[in-house]
Amino acid sequence: MLSPLRKANLYLTTFGLLKVPFIWLCRPKIIHLDQSKVEIKIPLKRRTKNHLNSMYFGVLAVGADVAGGYMAMNKAQQRGERVSLAFKEVEGKFFKRPEADVHFICDDGVLIDSMLDETLATGERVNQPVKITAICPSLHGDEPMAEFSLVLSLKKIVKKTVH
Incomplete structure (x- = not known):
């Protein structure tokens, strides 16, 4: 039997591979998930770094997207509901x-x-708006490297009935 965290990571990997390949390419991993908090890790590797050997800002945006979006998708699934999820603004x-x-x-x-x-x-x-903080714990502990505010947009998906 898979642990909840392992199931979450399998879902995230599959979602990335099938729906948003750039998420899959960045290899995010959920390292903490509970009712109030999610923590996603993206490794600094050749495909995620820029010419300065730091994480490319596009990959930072992917990490913010996954952290804000995964929690909403997971909570909707736990309730047995389907929602349309998008981000309307990013800062x-x-x-x-x-x-x-x-x-x-x-x-x-x-x-x-x-x-x-x-x-x-x-x-x-x-x-x-939901807030996402990016940190590098191995180098700077809990000091923020970046902060994101993403306007999360949710809408219940209503099943259409055929008459």
């Missing part, structure tokens, strides 16, 4: 060059739960 602030593996942390689980509650109750699209 990134870069503080230091991430010169090692990067961890992306989103601890907006409570906010995402309330967004799901609202869209499932009303059927309307709900938009809220």
Whole structure:
């Protein structure tokens, strides 16, 4: 039997491979997942670094996307619901060059739960910013390398009935 974390990583790998190949290419790994927080790690390797030997900012955006989006997808699946998930806005602030593996942390689980509650109750699209912090624990502990604010957009998928 697979552990919940192993199942989550298998789902993420499959999703990346089949739906968003660039996610798969970056090889994100979920290292922590609970009801309030997700932590994703992307290794600094040849395919994820830039000419300065730090993580390419496009890969940093992938990490932020996965950290914010995975939690919402996972919570909807736990409820047995299907939602349409997208990001409507992105803002990134870069503080230091991430010169090692990067961890992306989103601890907006409570906010995402309330967004799901609202869209499932009303059927309307709900938009809220979620925060993701990128750190390099092996070099700088919990000091942020970058911070992202992504406006998460959720809407309940309504099954169409055929008459």
